[in-house]
Amino acid sequence: MSRTRVHSLLVSSDGYAAGDHVTFEKPIGDAGALFGRFDGRVIHGIHGVEEPVTVDNALFSMWGQGVGAEIMGRRKFGPQTGEWPDDGWTGWWGDAPPFRTPVFVLTHHPRDVIEFDNGTSFHFVDASPEEALRLAQTAAGGLDVRIGGGPSTVSEFLKADLVDFLHLAIVPIVLGAGVRIWDDLAGLEERFSVESISTASGLTHQLWNRNPHHPR
Amino acid sequence: MSRTRVHSLLVSSDGYAAGDHVTFEKPIGDAGALFGRFDGRVIHGIHGVEEPVTVDNALFSMWGQGVGAEIMGRRKFGPQTGEWPDDGWTGWWGDAPPFRTPVFVLTHHPRDVIEFDNGTSFHFVDASPEEALRLAQTAAGGLDVRIGGGPSTVSEFLKADLVDFLHLAIVPIVLGAGVRIWDDLAGLEERFSVESISTASGLTHQLWNRNPHHPR
Numbered sequence: 001m002s003r004t005r006v007h008s009l010l011v012s013s014d015g016y017a018a019g020d021h022v023t024f025e026k027p028i029g030d031a032g033a034l035f036g037r038f039d040g041r042v043i044h045g046i047h048g049v050e051e052p053v054t055v056d057n058a059l060f061s062m063w064g065q066g067v068g069a070e071i072m073g074r075r076k077f078g079p080q081t082g083e084w085p086d087d088g089w090t091g092w093w094g095d096a097p098p099f100r101t102p103v104f105v106l107t108h109h110p111r112d113v114i115e116f117d118n119g120t121s122f123h124f125v126d127a128s129p130e131e132a133l134r135l136a137q138t139a140a141g142g143l144d145v146r147i148g149g150g151p152s153t154v155s156e157f158l159k160a161d162l163v164d165f166l167h168l169a170i171v172p173i174v175l176g177a178g179v180r181i182w183d184d185l186a187g188l189e190e191r192f193s194v195e196s197i198s199t200a201s202g203l204t205h206q207l208w209n210r211n212p213h214h215p216r
Numbered sequence: 217m218s219r220t221r222v223h224s225l226l227v228s229s230d231g232y233a234a235g236d237h238v239t240f241e242k243p244i245g246d247a248g249a250l251f252g253r254f255d256g257r258v259i260h261g262i263h264g265v266e267e268p269v270t271v272d273n274a275l276f277s278m279w280g281q282g283v284g285a286e287i288m289g290r291r292k293f294g295p296q297t298g299e300w301p302d303d304g305w306t307g308w309w310g311d312a313p314p315f316r317t318p319v320f321v322l323t324h325h326p327r328d329v330i331e332f333d334n335g336t337s338f339h340f341v342d343a344s345p346e347e348a349l350r351l352a353q354t355a356a357g358g359l360d361v362r363i364g365g366g367p368s369t370v371s372e373f374l375k376a377d378l379v380d381f382l383h384l385a386i387v388p389i390v391l392g393a394g395v396r397i398w399d400d401l402a403g404l405e406e407r408f409s410v411e412s413i414s415t416a417s418g419l420t421h422q423l424w425n426r427n428p429h430h431p432r
Contacts (some may be wrong), residue, residue, distance in 0.1 A: 047282025
């Protein structure tokens with residue numbers, strides 16, 4: 001069984017999962033505070049960090065498990081809009097992006113594939129969520145597909161009822177502005193079973209699993 | 217930094233982590249009830265099970281992350297005692313043991329290495345915990361070493377102060393008999409920081425991280 005999964009979606013108490021004003025200097029806009037308790041090195045396993053092994057880290061370490069492809073929104077790949085400028089931009093992540101799988105970037109402006117030595121490749125597709133998911137599932141070869149964000153992409157896939165599993169971490173901060181995650185999703189919980197757990201850091205993790213009686 | 221880790225050690229409310237009377241039919245003796253909430257398929261990642269992704273499964277999935285070798289007691293490998301009989305026994309796990317790394321089996325009766333196609337190999341050593349750990353660390357090549365149990369082996373490594381991380385899951389059952397985990401370990405908590413969390417299933421997970429001021 002191949003799942004479509006969302007991991008480590010950090011959301012403020014007032015429902016913002018990223019900030020406005022994304023620039024080359026600020027990949028997540030004005031919402032950097034969301035990431036204060038998040039150590040990105042743990043996404044490939046708890047052995048990636050020297051800090052104590054916390055419940056937070058254990059839950060964040062699910063990110064890469066059994067994932068064979070990612071789908072991301074254009075804004076996660078870069079701050080540009082419209083036609084791609086000829087600027088040599090290959091993403092925020094340098095020579096070894098952490099994905100290590102094919103990544104499908106949703107954009108109305110397709111361009112050539114970008115490939116890296118570590119197994120990461122960026123494929124730019126002008127596709128609906130359903131079409132992108134089919135492409136990603138084929139590329140994943142039986143493994144799971146991660147919807148990598150940003151929040152508006154996650155929201156789009158939730159609205160299309162294409163998400164099997166969602167790991168969300170509520171950060172006890174109030175942002176006041178940013179990209180909202182819950183708009184137009186009233187009643188979403190009816191399609192899922194939700195397990196909540198709060199940790200010593202103050203984070204509340206929610207694990208949303210699609211109900212068996214709502215198969216896709 | 218290479219850690220020595222213990223994972224998914226299931227302990228009853230009255231402190232038993234395995235049962236007496238281990239036989240070929242009962243690998244964990246009379247303590248099978250401890251494993252009622254544990255799905256062994258999750259040890260290599262949450263994608264290994266078709267069930268919902270629960271917090272329990274997420275925590276149990278740490279088992280294989282970044283581990284390059286395991287150390288186990290003889291009783292975990294098989295129910296025999298004394299000299300090894302010529303019975304063709306290669307462990308409980310069939311043709312593809314889940315370890316996928318070198319495994320050092322502590323025994324006073326060394327025998328030849330047993331190797332499997334999936335990367336698992338069993339090395340039988342008559343060694344102190346310190347000596348076994350050195351062998352395992354060399355074999356692990358910079359990755360972490362897991363102390364795989366059973367409980368008396370874990371207890372031995374805890375007494376020798378060789379454990380950096382311990383993930384323990386308290387199962388709300390009363391066994392009344394079995395292999396005790398806490399004997400002769402009074403004050404153990406002074407060497408560790410402990411994070412506890414209880415989940416919807418009724419399990420309480422404890423993450424014991426060695427304190428920085430108690431370096432090995």
